[in-house]
Amino acid sequence: MTTSATTQDSDNTKSPLILVDGSSYLFRAYHVPYLQALSTADGQPTGAITGVLNMLRSLKKDYPTGNIIAIFDAKGKTFRNDMYPEYKANRPPMPDDLRSQIAPLHEIITAMGLPLIVTPGVEADDVIGTLAKQADELGIETVISTGDKDMAQLVTEHVRLINTMTDVEMDVAGVSEKFGVRPDQIIDYLALMGDKVDNIPGVVKCGPKTAVKWLTEHGTLDQVIANADKVKGKIGENLRDALEQLPLSYRLATIKCDVELEQSAAELGPKAPDIPALTELYQKFELKRLLADLTNGGNEISSTNSKTSASGNSENEQAAVIAAVDVEKSQYDIILDKSLFEQWLKKLQESEVFAFDTETTSVDYMKAELVGLSFAIELGKAAYVPLTHDYEDAPEQLDKDWVLAQLKPLLESTKIKKIGQNLKYDTNVLSQYDIALQGIEFDTMIESYCYNSVATRHNMDALALKYLDYKTVHFEDIAGKGAKQLTFNQIDIEKAGHYAAEDADITLRLHQAIFPALAQSSTQLSVFNDIEMPLLPVLARMEQTGVLIDSDILADQSLSIGQRLAELEIEAHNLAGKSFNLSSPKQLQQILFEELKIPVIKKTPKGAPSTAEEVLQELALDYPLPKIILENRGLSKLKSTYTDKLPLMVSDKTNRLHTSYHQAVTATGRLSSTDPNLQNIPIRSEQGRKIRQAFIAPKDHKIVAIDYSQIELRIMAHLSNDKGLVTAFSEGKDIHRATAAEIFAVELDDVTTDQRRSAKAINFGLIYGMSAFGLAKQLHIGRQQAQEYQDKYFQRYPGVLTYMEDTRQQASEQGFVETLFGRRLYLPDINAKNGMRKKAAERAAINAPMQGTAADIIKKAMLAVDQWLLEQNDDRIKMTMQVHDELIFEIHQDIVEESTQKLVTLMNNAVELSVPLIAEAGSGDNWDEAH
DNA sequence: TCACAATCATA
DNA sequence: GTATGATTGTGAC
Known part of the structure; x- marks a missing residue:
């Protein structure tokens, strides 16, 4: 350690040195879905450029006084190729559409006045290492901005890493926490593991776990080598086989910190940006956002952007650039006469797909009355058809019934596809006017949800801000708020028309921004196409059906x-x-x-x-x-x-209770229910059950409730493929009893009530990503004993342990986990520095695939059931509720038995797992009896 | 009038 | 220990 009073002082007096690993960001930006779509009008791709520039911008914002230096790889071979000819031999050549972005990017960075270093013969890493070392020796605070884990070897008291794409910072403690070894052990660690991508050989079968184990035991690679003959088993042999080439791997993994550079870090300072050159470059590459920043006052972040930037979400920044909305150029028609309406109608009829939105008097679909409709076919052109604005002096509007009759075939056409934001609402409203909306192809709310369920709320204002960097006119802006809020029919047609037309226009733009990004992942696209969009009308039907209460x-x-x-x-x-x-x-x-x-x-x-x-x-x-x-x-x-x-x-119109199911709320893929929430009606207490007795069947009907038994544990068995667990389910055992028998080492029949209860708590804990601590609290036992139970469990079900470890690792590496059907859940905190948040994210990572897969399964079951119900076309059966693992039906008493049987079969066969999926049915005059 | 914390209902 | 939504009280606006 070289800590001294002087170096400490200089920490505070000098501005930090920011070393940017340009090449690593260039590669990563190139692979970001949003950015891939970017190019100039004549086809020059600009996504990677945009990504890197956005990243620089965000760095500038985070380190206003920072001395930023951008470092890129040079073309051609490096000294590592001389050392080892196969180095990076597996790398495919750089794609042309990436290569073509390098020179422009260098030009732009130079014009920005930032020092740019490209040194042939070495890699960017080595230049960064050299500059970092120089700075470290001078005690200058240094931040290396990179996405490359190898750089962890450079971390010292004064040097830390930041991944600007994920906003994760790493200091010495952070490295130890993330990798399990100190920064000075990172090279040893990398050498032991080798690197597939760079083609660096390591010890066969030695991954992070083994490398950390050995290094913790022996401290350094040399000591590991010296003790190689003591390592037992196959892995010991592998280590001994690797002894000869480990020194080479070590040298390859070592970042060179003594590259001869023309200038030292201290000499490299920013210059004033060359505004004319920048302007020209931004224009040439059509970087509108950056151009706007420039005209709004140099390189400062403009006021309109500060809103989005404040979130610190770099993805936000990237997405925002895509389709800057040029509202000034937008043309919004307000249709008050037949001829204009007919022109629009014709265009709509001839279109393949259009965006539309309904305006109504209420957010409650049961109370809402239609006030007008808006449409958009091409960007920037939209129309609003006002129908029932009735404030004083409102202009005369087209006849509502006539307009709806004209629109009905269009809205009911399955050939002409519709884009909308929360189309379930429009479906419900239109159905009050005897229009059965069809051709529901793209719901932007659901697109956003399937793309990233946790990034934002999925309302239009939030989406426009995130994906279009555009602040929409809010409803409150035109209607006021609070008790004095106007309903839409009371709003001036000019204002209302602009608002409504913009809604349709923005919806169309959102679709164009989000859908291609979503389609980058075939599994996410399939969740959208095969589960969520088909489910939308099913939910609409359930909502409209409602439930009967006494x-x-x-x-x-x-x-x-x-x-x-x-x-x-x-x-x-x-x-x-x-x-x-x-x-x-x-x-x-x-x-x-x-x-x-x-x-x-x-x-x-x-x-x-x-x-x-x-x-x-x-x-x-x-x-x-x-x-x-x-x-x-x-x-x-x-x-x-x-x-x-x-x-x-209870609705006056139907005398029934109509909930709203929300399809784009939960992080995991479950539905949620509000107004009222029908998914938390009491069941556990005696008093509570009385409330379920008030959920009754109509005359001559029964309530049938069918729920999946132990669905999440079955999914756990399927995902982990643990032999013991799979067998227990396949043999139809009481799973908690079976678990108890394993943990307490008794015969199945000898399991006591207490033991079964403990096993049940463990099984539940498992689903929630339990810790011994939590289990102890739950069971009122000591921490030690809880730990013993847990150890015993994993000993008996080793597949489960492996699965959990794999899930944690996958989450940490990719930043997300997936359900069986590819629904993705991002975990922003998974590599957080804050231990509590990180642990919480890990538990969520364990839970999400199970909870989410269960959600996928019941959604698929609902689709199958709905399909069957449509085929039956028998109004004696209705699906009325969904409560996560349970579907509730109203069925005429004459057909209860046969249809219940059919429904159970449909649910059992909703998907194929490696363990049986079991749905259990009950029926009665009310929901309580049906359980 | 609104946002937040605490509490408690469900799977 | 996971995931939600509704209610109430409370204090800031």
Whole structure:
């Protein structure tokens, strides 16, 4: 260590040195789907250029005082080829459409005034290494911007890495955390593993795990070599076989830090940008965004961009460049006369695909009334047909019925494809006007969701900002907000027309920006085409069908709960010695922990003493008040959320309850349900089940509920292909009992209730990416014992352990995990420096493939069921609800048995797994009985 | 009026 | 330990 007072001081006084690994970013940007689509009008590709420039821009923003130097590989062979002729021999030649972007990029960077280094005979890594070493010796804070893990060997007290595409920073501790070895061991580590891509030989079968193990044990490669004869097994032989060429691998993996450079880092400073040259280059390569920045004041980030940049999401930046919306050039028609309408109608009829949007009076599809429709066929040209604007002095509009009659064949055509944003809503609204929307091909909300379920919310304003870098007119901008918000029919036609036409226009643009990116991955595209888009009309039908509830049952229950609550409140106030609000956690804390001096067991994340259920449950053993609170909480929740509210939400039109299923909300692929949420209707408590009794079947009908048994564990068995688990399911065993028998080493029949309960907790924990700590808490056992259970589990089901390790690794390397059908879940925190966030992301990585595959499966089952129902064309069967692993139907009593059987079969065969998929059915007069 | 934290309902 | 949504109280706007 060379720490001294002087070097410490210089850290703070000098601006940081930013070394940019231009070549590594060039390659990576070249492979980013969004960027691949970019080119100039005459076909010169510009995606990689754009990617690198965006990255530089983001670096400039993050390090405003930084001294940025860009380093690129030179053409031709390097000294490593002399050392080892096969070095990088496996690399395919550089694609032409990448090569053609290098020279322009160099020109632009130079014009920007940034130092650019291209040194023949060595790689960019070596130049970076040399500059970093020089800076390190001077104690200058240095940041290497790269996506290449080999650079970790350069990290020191003053030198750290940043991956500007993922925003992950790595210092000395970060390297140790990520790789499991110190920066000074990285070369040894790389040498042991070898590198397929660069064709560097290593020890056969030695991956990161083994390399870390050996280096932890022996410290250095030399010591590993010296102790090679002690390593047992096949891997020991492999190591001994590799002994001779390990020194070569070591030399190849070593970044050269003494390259002779013309100028030292200290001498290389930024120059003033050559604005005329930059302008010309940006124009030549049609880099509109950058050009706009330039005209808005040099290289500063313009005000319109600061919004998007603030998120710090580099993907955001890249995507944004694609299709800058030039609204000034847009032409929006407001159609008030027949002839213009007929012109548009003709164009629409002749089109293959168009974007459209409905404007209504309410976001609630059951209450919404149509106010107008907008259409867009080509970018920048859109039209709005107002129908029922009825404010004072509103101009005369075309007759609604006439317009809809004209549009009906168009909207119902399966040949003419439609693009929309959240088309399920439009489907529901139009169906109120007897129009059955068809040809629903592209929903931009779902495109965005399938492309990246976690990157943004998928509403149009967010998508436009992210993918088009365009701030749309918000509904609130034209309608106001709060209690005084206008409904669409009250809005001035000029304003409304612009807003509505823009919606259609933006939808079209979004589709053009997102769909090609989505289509880059065939599996993601298939999730979109084969699952999500076909599901959309199915969900629309379920929503419109609704469910029947008996409001009287709920009203009675509200009454009796209310009485009990009043009693509890009096008791609680007596015990506390004063009156307080039982449902205020804050007041409760005060009473419990300060006035009654009850010990604090747990704190909330913010540090206040927790009054959560588990805490109160424990306290209830010793004190009377917590018990009262618990009962009060449980009951008031039921009353306020369910028994009071559900009857209020019944539709006047249908006398049924209509939820909204959201298809683009959850990260994992599940649906969610709101207004009301029908996916969290109580079942566990006695009181709660009474609420399910209010979900009834119509006269002469039964409720049939069919749920998948242990679907996530079955998926785990399938994905991990663990022999024990697969066998247990194939033999139809009670899985928790079987697990208990394995862990506690007893016969299946001798498993006690307690053992089965423990095994069940372990199985659940598994799905949630459990830790021994969490398991201990769940089972109220010691941490040690929980660890023993877990070890025993993995010993008995080794395939599961391997699968989990593989999943974690895959997540960390790729940044995402996938379901069985290729639905992708990105995990931005998977390589986070913050240990808690990283751990949380790892658990999500374990859980997502199982939860997500289960979601895929039930969605496929719903498609199969819906298909069958359409074929039957029998209104005595209706699919009414989906609750993650359960489908609920209303079936006429005459055909309950046969159709239930058919439905079970359809669900069982929704997909083929290596273990049986089992759906179990129940029926009754209400949802409770059907379970 | 709104956003947030705490709590609790489900799979 | 995973994934959601609704309600309530609370404090800032």
